[in-house]
Amino acid sequence: MYYKTLPVVLSLVFVPCVAWAEKHDHKHEHEETRQGHVHEHGVSALKIAIEGKQIEMELEAPGHDIVGFEHEAKSDEDKAAVEKAIKLLKQPLSLISFPAKAGCKLASSEVEVHKEGEEGHAEFHVHWEFTCTDMNAITPLQTKIFSQFPNMEEIDIEAISEKGQTAIELEKGAVEIDLSAVVGS
Numbered sequence: 759m760y761y762k763t764l765p766v767v768l769s770l771v772f773v774p775c776v777a778w779a780e781k782h783d784h785k786h787e788h789e790e791t792r793q794g795h796v797h798e799h800g801v802s803a804l805k806i807a808i809e810g811k812q813i814e815m816e817l818e819a820p821g822h823d824i825v826g827f828e829h830e831a832k833s834d835e836d837k838a839a840v841e842k843a844i845k846l847l848k849q850p851l852s853l854i855s856f857p858a859k860a861g862c863k864l865a866s867s868e869v870e871v872h873k874e875g876e877e878g879h880a881e882f883h884v885h886w887e888f889t890c891t892d893m894n895a896i897t898p899l900q901t902k903i904f905s906q907f908p909n910m911e912e913i914d915i916e917a918i919s920e921k922g923q924t925a926i927e928l929e930k931g932a933v934e935i936d937l938s939a940v941v942g943s
């Protein structure tokens with residue numbers, strides 16, 4: 759008699775435990791995912807893709823790094839700062855320049871401002887395309903990005919080409935980007 763009721767009792771005890779554990783794991787994963795979207799102030803990311811005669815670059819920079827704030831620009835001063843930054847980012851050859859013999863020209867340029875996560879972190883998303891006549895001559899690139907955006911502390915660069923890929927941590931004050939790992943034969 760007692761043995762027959764035992765499995766029923768056990769299942770009643772275990773079911774709520776399993777349900778709780780699943781719920782708990784799910785919540786944990788969700789929190790991690792959300793944190794993954796929030797950028798680190800001072801750290802921008804630059805992706806460089808080289809293919810044929812084209813170089814594509816994508817810059818993701820916290821608003822903090824570009825204009826020093828991330829709230830919605832309402833005052834004239836803040837609006838002017840955002841407009842000035844967009845203008846600068848739309849002319850990347852004043853931020854990043856290639857050796858003259860590479861014959862690189864700007865093909866397209868797009869700048870967007872996004873809000874990331876629930877904390878209201880604004881981020882600049884920039885997309886640049888360049889065409890070059892001699893891709894073997896593009897390295898090293900010269901950059902004025904740290905002097906133009908003094909709040910920027912670091913740029914994490916990932917570059918990829920048919921030759922391979924490389925990751926570069928560019929520290930504040932750097933003026934050169936060495937792409938020799940992905941350029942040339």
Ligand SMILES: [Zn+2]
Pocket residue numbers: 797799820821822828878879880
């Ligand atoms: Zn932020």
